[in-house]
Amino acid sequence: MAESGFKSYVDIAEKEHKRNEKLTEAYKKVYKQPQQELEGHLLPGEIAIAHSKKVIKYSAHDDPSKGISGTLVCTNFRVTFITTEKPKYDLVEINNSLLAPQDILLNNVEHVYVEYRNKRKKLTPGSKVKDGIERLELHCKDFRIVAFNFKLTIKGEEKTIIKAILHHAYPANVTLLFAFDFQHNQDVNAIISTPLYRNHRDWMESLKRCNNDQSWRVSSINENFTVSPTMGAYMVVPKSLTDNDLSNIVHQYMNDRIPQWCWSFVNGCSIVRSSELRSESEVGGQMEVKFHAAIQSTGSESRNIRVIDLSKQCPNPIQIQQSFIKLRNLCMPASESEYWESDGHWFSLVHNSKWLHHVNTMLSVANDVCMWMN
Numbered sequence: 001m002a003e004s005g006f007k008s009y010v011d012i013a014e015k016e017h018k019r020n021e022k023l024t025e026a027y028k029k030v031y032k033q034p035q036q037e038l039e040g041h042l043l044p045g046e047i048a049i050a051h052s053k054k055v056i057k058y059s060a061h062d063d064p065s066k067g068i069s070g071t072l073v074c075t076n077f078r079v080t081f082i083t084t085e086k087p088k089y090d091l092v093e094i095n096n097s098l099l100a101p102q103d104i105l106l107n108n109v110e111h112v113y114v115e116y117r118n119k120r121k122k123l124t125p126g127s128k129v130k131d132g133i134e135r136l137e138l139h140c141k142d143f144r145i146v147a148f149n150f151k152l153t154i155k156g157e158e159k160t161i162i163k164a165i166l167h168h169a170y171p172a173n174v175t176l177l178f179a180f181d182f183q184h185n186q187d188v189n190a191i192i193s194t195p196l197y198r199n200h201r202d203w204m205e206s207l208k209r210c211n212n213d214q215s216w217r218v219s220s221i222n223e224n225f226t227v228s229p230t231m232g233a234y235m236v237v238p239k240s241l242t243d244n245d246l247s248n249i250v251h252q253y254m255n256d257r258i259p260q261w262c263w264s265f266v267n268g269c270s271i272v273r274s275s276e277l278r279s280e281s282e283v284g285g286q287m288e289v290k291f292h293a294a295i296q297s298t299g300s301e302s303r304n305i306r307v308i309d310l311s312k313q314c315p316n317p318i319q320i321q322q323s324f325i326k327l328r329n330l331c332m333p334a335s336e337s338e339y340w341e342s343d344g345h346w347f348s349l350v351h352n353s354k355w356l357h358h359v360n361t362m363l364s365v366a367n368d369v370c371m372w373m374n
Helices: 010-031 157-169 200-209 243-252 284-296 317-331 336-343 346-352 355-373
Strands: 048-059 068-075 078-082 109-115 120-123 135-140 145-149 216-219 235-238 260-264 270-273
Touching: 048 157, 068 157, 109 157, 135 157, 200 216, 200 235, 235 260, 235 284, 243 284, 317 346, 317 355, 336 346, 346 355
Parallel strands: none
Antiparallel strands: 048 068, 048 145, 068 078, 109 120, 109 135, 135 145, 216 235, 260 270
């Protein structure tokens, strides 16, 4: 009798189905978002955008074997590293109500470097992120350099998280920053005790604390920022000057920044700051004399006003910024070879950055001011 040609595929299909279920479960387990680890750590409105598991975090110029393993997560607010291990290296930790020790604020990221097998590259917003990245290095504005190794990471996860960091660390508009999505519905001054000097009361309390409320007053002439768009809503000026006087004087100064009281010593001597007079002003000199006379009347008549032109004695903001960038580059070398190249004459390079010179100059001027006030 001939054998039957019928063949049952029920058992084969059932085995295939169970196999697919196991693969799907394993896939979900590997690629799922680390929600359990993030629970309780995210701020209201903070969203986990990308993550990479089995990442090793370590000191930038150290051996990855001395690092700690964990999950690297990029949110719309920060880059956070989730781990149960304790660091094996000495790294400055920052811990407050918003950031944990392993967190890096997105707007604290200055530069992003990646390393392939035989190549190191600096990434900028819009850069193409290629496969094969083994290492990520974040250079922060607070002089931290943090490195992450992806050799054990699932392929593709490193690209996703690096793209997320590049996109969210360099927003095209300041209004896209995380904080702008959450605005207080109530007055900030009502929920915090720290004076922000955005109201009349804070300035008056400061005057009373310095025992100077009898000779100075708080003017609300700029409450709507119509008189001077670059100054605060409230100005502390001599009582002898009326708001009408201020309206006539304000446009004689650069950027409409008239002399403004800052602080007073116990002997009645006060610090007043302003921008310089406009060079094209015809009545600026007369207005300045009037303002100086008003300031003179607030303190001891025996003490003359001393004017310090900071533009001549101190470096300007551009010089300070250039010097700071040079110092930061020396403290945060882009590569290990760059570090060793500068190591032999590092102190000379710091000196040539003029940062110490600028700091010394400004401290000297500040010391002179203190001596004159005493």
